[in-house]
Each structure stands twice: as C-alpha cells, then as structure tokens.
Amino acid sequence: MSYSMNCKDVAKALSEESRLPLQAQDHVRSCNLCRELVSALNSSIPVDPPSPATLRQIAKGIGTNLRPVRPLAPARHFFRAFVGIFFSIVALDVYRRGAFAIAVMTPLQTAAILSVLAVSTGLLTYSLVHQMVPGSRHRISPRLPPVGIPISLTIVIAVLFQFQHEQNFWENAWACIRAGAPIGALAAVAFWLMLRRGAILSPSMTGAATGLLAGLVGTSVLEIHCPNLDAWHILASHLGAAMLCALAGLVIGLAAEVNVYAADSPFKREPQGDIE
Amino acid sequence: MSGVSKEIFPQGVTPHLAAANDSQMESGLQENVVPRQSFANLDRWMERYQQADPEAPAALVGALSPALLRFFKSQVASREQADDLLQEAWLRIHRVRHTYRPGEPVLPWIYAIARRVRVDGYRRTRRITLHEIGMELLPEVPTQADARNPGPTFDTLVAALPQAQREVVTMLKVGGLTLDEVARATSSTVGAVKQKAHRAYERLRKLLQIQEEGGAR
Numbered sequence: 046m047s048y049s050m051n052c053k054d055v056a057k058a059l060s061e062e063s064r065l066p067l068q069a070q071d072h073v074r075s076c077n078l079c080r081e082l083v084s085a086l087n088s089s090i091p092v093d094p095p096s097p098a099t100l101r102q103i104a105k106g107i108g109t110n111l112r113p114v115r116p117l118a119p120a121r122h123f124f125r126a127f128v129g130i131f132f133s134i135v136a137l138d139v140y141r142r143g144a145f146a147i148a149v150m151t152p153l154q155t156a157a158i159l160s161v162l163a164v165s166t167g168l169l170t171y172s173l174v175h176q177m178v179p180g181s182r183h184r185i186s187p188r189l190p191p192v193g194i195p196i197s198l199t200i201v202i203a204v205l206f207q208f209q210h211e212q213n214f215w216e217n218a219w220a221c222i223r224a225g226a227p228i229g230a231l232a233a234v235a236f237w238l239m240l241r242r243g244a245i246l247s248p249s250m251t252g253a254a255t256g257l258l259a260g261l262v263g264t265s266v267l268e269i270h271c272p273n274l275d276a277w278h279i280l281a282s283h284l285g286a287a288m289l290c291a292l293a294g295l296v297i298g299l300a301a302e303v304n305v306y307a308a309d310s311p312f313k314r315e316p317q318g319d320i321e
Numbered sequence: 322m323s324g325v326s327k328e329i330f331p332q333g334v335t336p337h338l339a340a341a342n343d344s345q346m347e348s349g350l351q352e353n354v355v356p357r358q359s360f361a362n363l364d365r366w367m368e369r370y371q372q373a374d375p376e377a378p379a380a381l382v383g384a385l386s387p388a389l390l391r392f393f394k395s396q397v398a399s400r401e402q403a404d405d406l407l408q409e410a411w412l413r414i415h416r417v418r419h420t421y422r423p424g425e426p427v428l429p430w431i432y433a434i435a436r437r438v439r440v441d442g443y444r445r446t447r448r449i450t451l452h453e454i455g456m457e458l459l460p461e462v463p464t465q466a467d468a469r470n471p472g473p474t475f476d477t478l479v480a481a482l483p484q485a486q487r488e489v490v491t492m493l494k495v496g497g498l499t500l501d502e503v504a505r506a507t508s509s510t511v512g513a514v515k516q517k518a519h520r521a522y523e524r525l526r527k528l529l530q531i532q533e534e535g536g537a538r
Contacts, residue, residue: 060518108378114419180429
C-alpha cells in the first residue's frame with residue numbers, strides 16, 4: 046500500500062532526516078511549493094571565503110606564545126565532586142545543628158522530601174556538569190531545572206505539609222533564612238571553584254543553576270534541622286533560602302554576561318587561555 | 322538534471338521555479354553543506370592545539386573558518402560584521418580551548434562557542450545602534466541570484482525566520498551538522514531541534530505560498 050505525503054509531511058521529513066524518503070521525493074516532484082522550498086534551501090550563494098591574509102592573521106594571533114593547556118576532567122569526576130561537596134556541607138551542618146525535623150516528620154514526609162531534594166540535586170548537578178563544556182549533549186534542556194525544580198518542590202511541600210497560621214511567622218522565617226542563606230553562600234563558593242574553568246556559554250543560566258544548587262544545600266539542612274512543619278514556613282524560609290541564592294546567582298551571571306558583550310573589541314584584551 | 326527529471330519537470334511547465342534535482346532531494350538538500358571530509362581529523366588537530374603544536378592553529382583556522390564565516394554571514398547583515406565575529410570567535414576558541422574534551426566531537430564545541438559570540442556581538446551592536454530591522458516578510462530576491470535559479474536563495478529565505486529557527490536551519494543545511502550535533506551546539510535536545518526545524522520549514526513554505534500568490538496577482 047502506498048502512502049502519499051503532503052506538504053506538512055515533507056516539512057517533517059526535512060526536519061528529521063538528512064535524506065528525503067521516497068514518498069517525500071514523489072511529493073516534491075509534484076508540488077511547486079515544496080519543490081521551490083527544497084530548491085531554495087539547496088541554492089548556493091557565493092560567499093567569499095576568508096582571505097588568506099585574514100586566516101594567516103588569525104592563525105598568527107592565536108599561535109603566538111601558544112602554550113599547552115590541560116583539558117577539563119571527565120564529566121563524572123565533576124559530578125562526583127559536586128555531589129560530594131553538597132553532601133559534605135549538609136552532613137557537617139546537620140551534625141552541628143542537630144536533626145530535629147526528622148524526629149517530628151512522618152516517615153512518608155521524611156522519605157518524600159529528602160528524595161525530591163536528592164533528585165533535584167542530581168538533576169541540577171547533571172545540568173551544571175554538562176554546561177561546563179560547550180557542545181555537550183543535554184538530555185534535559187539546561188533552562189528546565191532552574192525553573193522546574195522550584196515548582197516541583199513547591200508542589201511537593203504543599204502536598205506533604207499542612208498550611209497553618211503560626212504566630213511569629215516572619216520572625217521564624219527570617220531565622221531560618223538567616224541560617225540557610227549563609228550555608229548556600231558557602232556551598233556556592235565551593236561550586237564556583239569547580240565551575241570557574243568551564244561554563245563559558247551562558248553565565249546567567251549557569252549562575253541561576255549554581256545558585257539554586259547551593260541554595261538547596263541550605264534547604265536540605267533546614268529540612269533536616271528545623272522542626273517547624275508549617276507549609277507556609279517551609280515555602281517561605283526553607284525554599285525561600287534556595288530561591289534567594291538562585292536569584293543572587295542569576296544576577297551575578299547576568300553581570301558577567303553584560304561584562305562580556307559590553308567590552309570593547311576582544312582583540313584589545315589579553316588572551317587568558319593559557320592556564321597551565 | 323537527469324532524464325527522468327526532465328520528463329517530470331519539462332521546460333516551460335514551471336519556468337519561474339528553480340527545480341530541485343534528484344540528487345538534491347535524495348540528499349535532503351546537501352549542496353550548501355560544507356563537506357564533512359573537510360572536517361576529518363579535527364579532533365586530532367584540537368588535541369594537538371591543546372598540546373601547543375605550532376601547526377595546529379593554522380590547520381584548524383583553515384579548515385573551520387569558511388564554515389564559520391558562512392554561519393556568521395547568514396546570521397548578521399554585513400560581511401564586515403561576519404568577519405569581525407569570525408575573528409572574535411577564534412579568540413574565544415583560543416581562550417577556552419581547555420574546555421574541549423579529547424574524543425568529543427569538535428563541530429558542536431566550535432559552533433556552541435560561535436553561537437555565543439554571535440549573541441554577544443548582536444547585543445553589542447544593539448547597544449550601539451539601538452534599532453532593529455523588521456524581518457517578518459520575505460525579502461526581495463537579490464540581484465546576484467543565480468541566473469539558473471531565479472527563486473529565493475537560501476540566505477534570503479532563512480532571513481525571514483526567527484533567530485532561533487534560522488540558527489538551527491543554518492547549522493543543519495550550511496554547517497552540515499547532524500541533529501544531535503545541532504542539539505549539542507545549541508545546548509538543547511534533539512527533540513527541540515527537530516521541532517524548531519519543522520516549524521522553520523512550515524513557515525518558509527507559507528512564506529513562499531504568500532509570495533507566489535502575490536506574484537500571481
């Protein structure tokens with residue numbers, strides 16, 4: 046049985062395969078518009094290649110004082126390092142403050158919230174590790190975790206914990222934010238030390254993701270330490286600490302991005318690639 | 322054109338259309354594409370570049386610059402801007418050459434950096450000029466179009482696309498990257514690249530239709 050394609054099918058075939066299937070070719074032969082599209086996409090416009098003098102100038106420019114550099118370590122090493130930093134800071138801080146929340150949460154609440162935090166950490170770490178190297182394969186778009194994780198955590202907290210009207214809400218929330226944000230800042234410094242040799246493509250996106258990951262260190266500590274199970278409190282202060290860190294990371298990343306494109310001609314700057 | 326194609330597209334039936342020939346259709350539009358053979362051994366040259374082999378910069382610049390220039394030319398208006406971006410891209414590549422992991426494909430790494438350079442260049446230009454050129458309608462067919470091919474050319478056609486779609490189509494059809502490589506270069510997923518390409522071709526077909534209807538009146 047033969048299947049005849051229409052224009053939409055051809056557009057789909059063009060976007061999926063480097064070679065047009067036979068049915069698509071048949072349609073292109075009989076359809077003026079598709080034929081014109083194929084022909085136009087295939088037309089060649091003479092673009093003068095760069096002049097040999099330009100190429101020589103570029104090659105000479107980057108070849109002067111060329112020094113060997115050490116490539117970035119494999120992704121799995123960075124992944125382990127990020128996760129190690131995350132859990133080390135959480136463990137040390139929980140050891141120092143005490144795990145009072147575990148005693149008051151139900152096993153379901155404990156398992157669910159810690160699992161979601163662990164999965165979020167894994168996703169963010171995976172995303173960050175792949176952002177370090179341009180041209181890495183992303184199975185999840187790097188734009189997704191910084192947006193999706195706070196939304197997921199909000200939903201999980203709203204489902205797991207009850208909304209109450211506690212007295213001294215803002216005082217308690219402020220106390221937790223004051224405890225969680227510095228932990229996040231400490232983790233952010235450690236993560237930045239890991240990231241500083243890579244992650245050159247989108248400082249704002251990397252900044253937001255790093256800030257959120259660092260903030261989740263604070264959130265994890267607070268979730269294990271703070272016995273206040275009011276959903277409003279957890280959202281405003283525990284998750285709030287992570288959001289503050291993410292915002293700070295985004296702002297720093299945006300500033301770095303502006304610094305790059307607002308600079309004068311890059312050829313006026315000193316090359317800094319020779320690290321080792 | 323082959324004999325079969327001559328029968329299908331006899332002279333005079335579609336005189337205003339550029340006929341896509343059989344090989345073009347089979348290859349899914351390959352004429353623009355920079356041959357992949359010219360990128361052979363790029364990974365080895367990249368490794369030698371990282372090890373400070375003095376021959377490596379010239380080899381890489383020679384092999385990759387034409388494709389990069391074509392990429393920039395299809396993204397910006399003028400040749401001068403494209404030349405500037407090419408130089409800036411190489412400087413950026415030089416600075417971050419340590420971020421290339423030996424064994425990984427080179428083209429997505431190069432295009433990811435080139436893409437970033439283009440974005441930074443666009444922002445810098447926008448800061449200076451503070452005006453934009455509307456590209457919603459298909460531009461006029463340029464006079465330098467091939468005499469055999471009076472229809473819209475690749476550059477005039479993709480100029481009508483939104484930036485993200487134009488970028489994907491240019492990488493696929495001019496850079497010769499695979500879907501996976503484009504996904505890597507754009508920090509995206511293969512599914513998202515397919516979707517952008519599909520929307521781009523749909524949009525182009527509609528624009529051609531509008532143009533043809535306008536021409537018929």
